[in-house]
Each structure stands twice: as structure tokens, then as C-alpha cells.
Amino acid sequence: MSIRLITSLFVIAFWILQPLVSPAAQILVPMDVAQKDHLKAYGIAFWVLQKEQEVDWLLNYRGGSFAFRQAEPVEKELLARGVSYQVLSDAAYQEIISQIAHPDANMDVMKLEKVPKIAVYSPPMAEFGEDAVTLVLTYAEIPYELVFDEEVLEQKLLNFDWLHLHHEDFTGQYGRSIGRRRGRDKFLAEQQEAQRLVVKYGYDKVSQMKHGVAMRIKEFVAGGGFMFAMCSATDTYDIALAAEGVDIVDELYDGDGIDPDAQQKLDFTKTFAFHNFVISQNGYDRGFSSIDNQRWERGIDEENDFFSLFTFSAKWDPIPTMLTQNHSKTIKGFMGQTTAFKKEQVKPEVNIMGELQAANEVRYMNGTVGKGTWTFYGGHDPEAYQARGSHYPTDLSLYPNSPGYRLILNNILFPAAKKKKPKT
Incomplete structure (x- = not known):
């Protein structure tokens, strides 16, 4: 067979098979x-x-x-x-x-369909590595901007679609004992910055200024924003909302005592997630209320500390389905100043997405306020059972398949599925 004939047959075969490829x-x-x-x-x-x-x-x-x-x-x-x-x-x-x-x-x-514009609410004194969200955003190469009290009070949140709350204390008590452990110089710097904003915006004290910040965030969510919080930013945020107009701050932090009727004056209708909780009135207490399932109450050690994700209907419940996408339905537990939420303190309308039944606690949940959505995730760092602090940040190149960190990133992409809404 000639080379010319072979070539011709090859060309014919190619064109015969081409529609199949x-x-x-x-x-x-x-x-x-x-x-x-x-x-x-x-x-x-x-x-x-x-x-x-x-x-x-x-x-x-x-x-x-x-x-x-x-x-x-x-x-x-x-x-x-x-x-x-x-x-x-x-x-x-x-x-x-x-x-x-x-x-x-x-x-x-x-x-x-759209690129969410991301803000991370974080104090100017915070160091990289203190917060799991900034760690994973940096590792995943997802851009974000930092905002704090001044930007929130100036209504700068209108420029964003998604907001993460750093493990902040919205009650005006500087994180209580954890605040003092950061070091005296840093603690004093936080106090000075907070007092500057109290004067600038005409508040009487820090707890009132922090409530003002909490209310601006609530307006952001109600207007169609997406808010994600971890660790102490979850319970202290709701405590601040419930305590509007009520002094719940020990004199250690603001120079005057707690309202003796503070507990009775809490308004749980104003909160996102929690109700019927009892606030701690001891300024030396590390915990803020009965919301957090404290370590000595849980009866769970590290070897048994795993929570389970719920499976939702993708076609009928797209929001919780998006927020629980994972390659594992079992997530390693991890501690924080606020680790987990007692189930009886969670409002019945809240959508529970992850729980540890053995401890009767909720670890991951979300809900809606107005046109927006919020998510609360207990604990500090999904790959550090006990928080290591900014001096020893988690190296995420060692945990590229972390199911716990995936839950954070599900929330990051969630706003991309929403149509862009006009800001008012």
C-alpha cells in the first residue's frame, strides 16, 4: 500500500470520526x-x-x-x-x-454570579494569626478588607456584601479575663481606642458604643447583608442586643456597678439566635452567660469531641445545603472562649446545621434577619483544639483538606449566589 493511499485513508478516517469527538x-x-x-x-x-x-x-x-x-x-x-x-x-x-x-x-x-465584597471586623491591635477567618482567606487567596468600630459607626458596611466578626466582645468588657492576658500594653491600647470613639460619637461609655456598633451590624444584615461570627463574637453579640439600655458591665470595666435588675430587663426578642440565657454578673468570669457550654459542663474530651453536620434537601433548602457542603459529615471539635451553644438556649426558629448530641450542644447554625442571613460557628480555630494565639498561627498548608475550615469558606461563597441588591 502506497504512502499516498495510507495518508488518504487516515484523512478520511479522521473526518468520519470527528463528529464523535x-x-x-x-x-x-x-x-x-x-x-x-x-x-x-x-x-x-x-x-x-x-x-x-x-x-x-x-x-x-x-x-x-x-x-x-x-x-x-x-x-x-x-x-x-x-x-x-x-x-x-x-x-x-x-x-x-x-x-x-x-x-x-x-x-x-x-x-x-457575583464577586462578594468581604469585610473582616477586627481590632487595629489584632495580630495576623489570631483569627481563623483571616488565616483561611489569606491561604485561599481571597481578598478582604479590615473594618472596626469607627468604620461600622460611619456606615461603611454599606460598601460590603459579607462581614465576619472577629472574636470580639460586644458587651464592652474587653473580652474579660482574656483581654488582660493579651498583655497590659495591648489592653491599655484597646481601652484608649474605645474611649476615643466614645467621645467622638457622643456615647457615655464603651458598652453603649459597642451596642451602637452591634445595632449598625444588625441593620447591615436586615438590609440584605451576610454576617458570619465565631467564638465570643457569637454570644456577646446577642447579649449586647438583648441588653439595650441595660447596664450589664461590672465596675471593673466601666467604674460603676451592674443594674441589679439587669437579668430581668433583658429583651430576647431583639437577639438573632439565643433566648432565655442568664448573664454572668461576675467581672472576673471568663464566660459571659449560660449560652456557652463550658468545658467542665460538656463531659467531652478531645478524643471524643466531634460534631455532625446535618444533610439538607438541596432542591428545597439551598441555604443550609450550601453552608454544609463538605467531603466529611463529621467535624473535629475545637475550643474557644465560646466553644459551643447549649441547645436549650437556641431559639426554635434557628436552623441548626451541626451539633454534638452527646453534649446536647449546637456548634454551627444560621438564620435570617430581614433580607439578610447570619451564621454562628462555635470555637476559635478548626485545626487547633485549644487556641494557640498569634505567636503560633495555624499553618494551613498542613491542613489543605480541613473539613472545619471548609465551613468558613462555604459562607464566603454563599453571597455569590445572590443577585446584587441596591444599597440604601
């Missing part, structure tokens, strides 16, 4: 155990949104995988960040979509 058109980023770096995968999804391209969040499909159009720059970025991915033909991807769309499949496709 579909060009690769989709990238799938699996989020099950096949993924090398779950945390950086969220950063890739954010990066694609920044390029004004849609991202499909495949809820309950392979751990909550991401998919988007194939492009050479995207593949280069995936390789540079060490994120596992697959290239699929359009036909293969449509088969996945059909599988997800089946009425009996507890899966759905959530379109991510």
Missing part, C-alpha cells in the same frame, strides 16, 4: 476526597468570579464540586495553586447536570 469545554473541580487542596479550590472559584465568569456550585455532588468554562488561563491558575481538576466535554458535563436534576437526587446546581 467533542472538544473539552468544562472544568470540574471535585470537592470529595479526590481533591488535593479543598481550601485553595474555594479561592479558584472566587478567582473565576473575579474574571466575570459564572461558576456552577454542584450541591451534594462529589462533596460540593465547582464547574466553569474551560480556558487556558484558568487551567494555569489551577496548576499554580495545586488544585485538582478534570476537563470534561460538554456532553459529559451535561450528563452530570442531568444526574443532578433527577427528582430523586438530593443534588442541585447553584449558579454563582
Whole structure:
């Protein structure tokens, strides 16, 4: 057979088979155990949104995988960040979509359409490594801006879609004992800054100024914002809301005593998540109220400290489904100034997403206020059973598949699924 005939046959065969070969058109980023770096995968999804391209969040499909159009720059970025991915033909991807769309499949496709603008509420004196959210945002290469009391009181939150509350004390007691352990110089600097804002904005004392901040945050959420809080920012925030107009601060922190009727004057209708709690009136107490399930009350040691995520209907309950996407339904517990929430103190309308039944405690939950959504997550650092502090920050390159940190990043992407709303 001549070379010319062989070449002709090859060309004919190529054109006959060509219609059967579909060009690769989709990238799938699996989020099950096949993924090398779950945390950086969220950063890739954010990066694609920044390029004004849609991202499909495949809820309950392979751990909550991401998919988007194939492009050479995207593949280069995936390789540079060490994120596992697959290239699929359009036909293969449509088969996945059909599988997800089946009425009996507890899966759905959530379109991510916009880049959320992220703010982290953190004191100017805070050091990098003190907060799990800033750690994971930095590791995932997701941009954010820092704000604190002055920016909140100046209504700067209107420039953002998503707000994280650093483990702050909204009652005006400087984190109580934990505040003093930071070091006298730092503690005095926090007091001076707080007092400066008290004078600037016409408040009588720090607890009133902090309540003003809490109210501005509540307005942000009610107007359509997304708020995420961990550790002591969860319970102290609700305590501040319930104590509007009531002095609950020991004289150690503001020079005068607690209102003797403070407990009876609390208004639980004003809170996001908690009710029927009893505040601690001892200024030396590390805990703030009966909300937190204290270590000596839990009866759980580190070896048995795991909480379980709930499974929700992807087609009917998209919000909690998005917030619980994970490759593991069992999450290692971790401590904090506020570690866990006693179940009886959680309002019945709150959506519980993670709990430890053996201790009758809630670890992860969310709800709505007005047009917005909030999430509370107990504990300080998902990969440090006891907080190590800023001198020994968690190295997330050692925990690229952390299920506990994934819960934080689910919340980061959540606003991307919402249509942009006008700010008023």
C-alpha cells in the first residue's frame, strides 16, 4: 500500500470520526476526597468570579464540586495553586447536570454570579494569626478588607456584601479575663481606642458604643447583608442586643456597678439566635452567660469531641445545603472562649446545621434577619483544639483538606449566589 493511499485513508478516517469527538469545554473541580487542596479550590472559584465568569456550585455532588468554562488561563491558575481538576466535554458535563436534576437526587446546581465584597471586623491591635477567618482567606487567596468600630459607626458596611466578626466582645468588657492576658500594653491600647470613639460619637461609655456598633451590624444584615461570627463574637453579640439600655458591665470595666435588675430587663426578642440565657454578673468570669457550654459542663474530651453536620434537601433548602457542603459529615471539635451553644438556649426558629448530641450542644447554625442571613460557628480555630494565639498561627498548608475550615469558606461563597441588591 502506497504512502499516498495510507495518508488518504487516515484523512478520511479522521473526518468520519470527528463528529464523535467533542472538544473539552468544562472544568470540574471535585470537592470529595479526590481533591488535593479543598481550601485553595474555594479561592479558584472566587478567582473565576473575579474574571466575570459564572461558576456552577454542584450541591451534594462529589462533596460540593465547582464547574466553569474551560480556558487556558484558568487551567494555569489551577496548576499554580495545586488544585485538582478534570476537563470534561460538554456532553459529559451535561450528563452530570442531568444526574443532578433527577427528582430523586438530593443534588442541585447553584449558579454563582457575583464577586462578594468581604469585610473582616477586627481590632487595629489584632495580630495576623489570631483569627481563623483571616488565616483561611489569606491561604485561599481571597481578598478582604479590615473594618472596626469607627468604620461600622460611619456606615461603611454599606460598601460590603459579607462581614465576619472577629472574636470580639460586644458587651464592652474587653473580652474579660482574656483581654488582660493579651498583655497590659495591648489592653491599655484597646481601652484608649474605645474611649476615643466614645467621645467622638457622643456615647457615655464603651458598652453603649459597642451596642451602637452591634445595632449598625444588625441593620447591615436586615438590609440584605451576610454576617458570619465565631467564638465570643457569637454570644456577646446577642447579649449586647438583648441588653439595650441595660447596664450589664461590672465596675471593673466601666467604674460603676451592674443594674441589679439587669437579668430581668433583658429583651430576647431583639437577639438573632439565643433566648432565655442568664448573664454572668461576675467581672472576673471568663464566660459571659449560660449560652456557652463550658468545658467542665460538656463531659467531652478531645478524643471524643466531634460534631455532625446535618444533610439538607438541596432542591428545597439551598441555604443550609450550601453552608454544609463538605467531603466529611463529621467535624473535629475545637475550643474557644465560646466553644459551643447549649441547645436549650437556641431559639426554635434557628436552623441548626451541626451539633454534638452527646453534649446536647449546637456548634454551627444560621438564620435570617430581614433580607439578610447570619451564621454562628462555635470555637476559635478548626485545626487547633485549644487556641494557640498569634505567636503560633495555624499553618494551613498542613491542613489543605480541613473539613472545619471548609465551613468558613462555604459562607464566603454563599453571597455569590445572590443577585446584587441596591444599597440604601
